[in-house]
Amino acid sequence: QAKVDGRNCSRFFNDGMNRVAQERVALESALREALGDGQLCLHYQPQMFCGEGRPLYGVEALARWHHPRFGNVSPERFIPLAEECGLIGAFGEWALTEACRQLADWRSRGIAVPRVAVNLSAQNFQDVGLAVRVAACLRSYGLSPDSLTLEMTERAMLDSAEGVQTSIHAVHSLGVHLSLDDFGTGYSSLSYLHRLPMKELKLDKSFVQDLDDSPAARSLIQSVMHIGEGLGLTVVAEGVETQSQFDFLHDRSCAVVQGYLFARPMPAEQLERWLDERYPPRRSGTGAGVLGL
Ligand code: C2E
Ligand code: MG
Ligand code: MG
Ligand code: MG
Numbered sequence: 001q002a003k004v005d006g007r008n009c010s011r012f013f014n015d016g017m018n019r020v021a022q023e024r025v026a027l028e029s030a031l032r033e034a035l036g037d038g039q040l041c042l043h044y045q046p047q048m049f050c051g052e053g054r055p056l057y058g059v060e061a062l063a064r065w066h067h068p069r070f071g072n073v074s075p076e077r078f079i080p081l082a083e084e085c086g087l088i089g090a091f092g093e094w095a096l097t098e099a100c101r102q103l104a105d106w107r108s109r110g111i112a113v114p115r116v117a118v119n120l121s122a123q124n125f126q127d128v129g130l131a132v133r134v135a136a137c138l139r140s141y142g143l144s145p146d147s148l149t150l151e152m153t154e155r156a157m158l159d160s161a162e163g164v165q166t167s168i169h170a171v172h173s174l175g176v177h178l179s180l181d182d183f184g185t186g187y188s189s190l191s192y193l194h195r196l197p198m199k200e201l202k203l204d205k206s207f208v209q210d211l212d213d214s215p216a217a218r219s220l221i222q223s224v225m226h227i228g229e230g231l232g233l234t235v236v237a238e239g240v241e242t243q244s245q246f247d248f249l250h251d252r253s254c255a256v257v258q259g260y261l262f263a264r265p266m267p268a269e270q271l272e273r274w275l276d277e278r279y280p281p282r283r284s285g286t287g288a289g290v291l292g293l
Contacts, residue, residue: 221248
C-alpha cells in the first residue's frame with residue numbers, strides 16, 4: 001500500500017481500487033508537484049473584432065500541463081481534479097499571476113495586447129479574498145484593471161454562496177471585466193445575467209460548431225446576439241473553425257471571434273510571432289518593428 005501525500009485528498013491504493021482510480025490518485029499528487037515545479041504554463045489564443053482588419057481584442061489564457069511521465073494532460077481533466085482535491089485556489093492564483101506577468105512583459109516590450117482573459121473556477125469566486133488578490137496582482141504588475149477579464153461559467157455565476165456574489169461585485173468594482181463563458185450550456189438564468197455586472201458573453205463553441213448543419217443552433221445564436229445587444233454585452237464567439245461559421249457570425253454583427261480559423265492557443269513567444277505577422281508595425285518608439293528588423 002502506497003500512501004499518496006496530500007492535505008485534502010489523501011488516498012490509499014488498495015486491491016479494490018481499479019486502474020483508473022489509481023491513475024487518478026497518481027495524477028492528483030503529480031498536479032500538486034506541478035504547481036511548484038514549472039510544469040504548468042499558459043498558452044494564449046487571440047480574440048479579434050469581427051470588423052475591418054480584425055483588430056486584436058485580446059487574448060485568452062489557457063492552462064497547459066506537461067508532465068514528464070504522463071505527457072500533456074488536458075485542462076478538461078486536471079481542472080476538475082484541482083477542484084476536487086483543494087488545489088484550485090493555488091491554481092487560480094498561479095494562472096492570474098502568470099497572465100498578468102506576461103501581459104506586463106509584452107507591454108514593456110511594446111507588444112500591444114489590449115487585454116488578457118483568465119479562466120477561473122466557481123471555487124475561486126467563493127474565495128472572499130479574490131478581489132483583494134486581483135487588485136494586488138494588477139498593482140504589482142502596473143496593469144490597469146480593464147486590462148484583465150475574468151471568465152466564469154454559468155455555474156459560478158449562479159452559485160448562491162455568499163462569497164461568489166460578493167466577489168463578482170468586488171471584482172467589478174475594481175474595473176476588471178467579467179465574462180460569462182460557455183454561454184448556453186449551463187443553467188442560464190437571464191434574470192441573473194441582467195442583475196450581475198457582466199461585460200461579455202462567450203457563446204459556447206458547441207453552438208458555433210453546429211451552425212452549418214443545425215437551424216436550431218443558428219436561431220439560438222441569433223437569440224444570444226439579441227440578448228447581448230439588449231444588455232449591452234460584448235458577444236464573443238468561441239470555437240470558430242470555418243469561413244462559413246465566421247461569415248454567419250459576421251453577418252449577425254457578432255462583436256468578437258476566437259477559434260482555430262484564426263489561431264490556436266499558443267505559447268507566448270509563438271503568439272508574439274503571430275502578432276508580428278498579422279499586425280505588422282506593432283512596436284512604437286523603438287522602430288524595430290516598423291523597420292522589420
Ligand atoms: P474554455 O474556457 O471554454 O476554453 C475554450 C476551449 O476551446 C479551449 O480548450 C480552447 O483551446 C478550445 N478552442 C479554441 N478554439 C477552438 C476551436 O476553434 N475549435 C475547438 N474545437 N476548440 C477550440 P482547452 O484549452 O482544452 O480548455 C478547456 C477548458 O478548460 C476551458 O474551456 C476552461 O473551462 C478550462 N480551463 C483552461 N485553462 C484554465 C485555467 O487556467 N483555469 C480554469 N479554472 N479553467 C481553465
Ligand atoms: Mg474560457
Ligand atoms: Mg468557453
Ligand atoms: Mg469550455
